[in-house]
Amino acid sequence: MERQPRYVWLADQLRRPILRGELVPGTRLPSRTRLARNYRVSEQVSRAALRLLAMEGVVEARQGSGYFVREDPARVRVLRTDTSSVPGMGGLRREVEGTEQQPGQPPVSTRLRLRRGDPVYLTSALGMALDTPVALHLSWEPALVTTGTPHTPFDAEPGDGLLDRLEAAGHPVDGVVEEVCLRALREAEAALLCASAGTPALVVERTHYCGGRPVETSDLVSTTDQCRLVYRLSLPRPRNPAEPG
Incomplete structure (x- = not known):
């Protein structure tokens, strides 16, 4: 079985508590450096994981502030x-x-x-x-x-x-x-x-x-x-x- 890319694995680790409601909208995620240290991955991997979550609409990037759990928008x-x-x-x-x-x-x-x-x-x-x-x-x-x-x-x-x-x-x-x-x-x-x-x-x-x-x-x-x-x-x-x- 093909091994899962590390950034996909890290995105899964971050996505689960968000979808379970453990991280409420507006919560700031750890920085790329902290994520890399906590999960023992490179900063390149942590950056790719955050970008994947942003593409999915799970988190949003705020210029100069980092990544935050998104509000559930009214559609x-x-x-x-x-x-x-x-x-x-x-x-x-x-x-x-x-x-x-x-x-x-x-x-x-x-x-x-x-x-x-x-x-x-x-x-x-x-x-x-x-x-x-x-x-x-x-x-x-x-x-x-x-x-x-x-x-x-x-x-x-x-x-x-x-x-x-x-x-x-x-x-x-x-x-x-x-x-x-x-x-x-x-x-x-x-x-x-x-x-x-x-x-x-x-x-x-x-x-x-x-x-x-x-x-x-x-x-x-x-x-x-x-x-x-x-x-x-x-x-x-x-x-x-x-x-x-």
């Missing part, structure tokens, strides 16, 4: 399966940043089944909770889908729904696929969300289909501190044996 609940989630914002107030046409590049062109360089419309929007941006929504459409119609993203009025616009253009959506992943927040995203690059981020990749053809794909990006995804699933009603088959 916005983003609904993904009701009518309010159609624009991809799950009930958040949508504030459009702008729309531009650009050559499609992987992985977006792959998700839309386009050739590299085929034109797409990119619409950027922020999801606002009160006056705070908590989510970034990026939507890409193949330009071919609505070009030549009065239903391109450039023609959209505030409050226009994506599905209504695509249907008016002759592409009614009949299928949706979502994938959720966790990755580090990128610098451009962090600037818009008033967060730190490298913070753990939730990403929801949603693709709309018409007759099996992708007609739009989007990313909903938020830090794990800011949002929690809520999925409501309908279960089939059990058939009454007395009912005719």
